[in-house]
Amino acid sequence: MVHVAVALVNGLTPGESRGRAVTPPGDLAVTATETLRSAYPGHREVAAEEARELVEIAGRLRVVFEAVARDDMDTAALQVNAVLHDTRARPMLERHDGEPWHLHFHGPGGTMAGDWGASCATALAVVLGGEFADRLGVCTAPHCDRVYVDVSRNGTRRFCSTACQNRVKTAAFRARGRVG
Numbered sequence: 001m002v003h004v005a006v007a008l009v010n011g012l013t014p015g016e017s018r019g020r021a022v023t024p025p026g027d028l029a030v031t032a033t034e035t036l037r038s039a040y041p042g043h044r045e046v047a048a049e050e051a052r053e054l055v056e057i058a059g060r061l062r063v064v065f066e067a068v069a070r071d072d073m074d075t076a077a078l079q080v081n082a083v084l085h086d087t088r089a090r091p092m093l094e095r096h097d098g099e100p101w102h103l104h105f106h107g108p109g110g111t112m113a114g115d116w117g118a119s120c121a122t123a124l125a126v127v128l129g130g131e132f133a134d135r136l137g138v139c140t141a142p143h144c145d146r147v148y149v150d151v152s153r154n155g156t157r158r159f160c161s162t163a164c165q166n167r168v169k170t171a172a173f174r175a176r177g178r179v180g
Contacts, residue, residue: 057083
């Protein structure tokens, strides 16, 4: 579920990606649908009001990644707790769509966006409360603020993508060439 949090933040919050400005487009419903489908291909289309709520949740989840990147675990934890509280997250076993029993974390009577917020906040809480809290990050490439979760063995990831990593390495290589 952390990958859904990453997808929501990167797909629905403004900022920079790989040196280009990112602004959520006018048709948020299409973007929100594409974002959720990037993690869950069969996800239904998102309605306009649901998309607006997902944008708000994505902004709140971004705060968690940014706080971890600053090594401010208190802010990250408080933000996760606020989202958990506001979405009335609670664990519950459910079975649907031919799947076996599995955990959901949405509260009673929640909205689609709120349910995703509850699930993402729960996943982030599990990460923050464990030994891998430092695996959440914000890309360190210039002009990029997309978020990531580091699932590498050694936990040294600093970039949101290989493209950003290559961009930084190429710039460093060119700078060395100009010096010599």
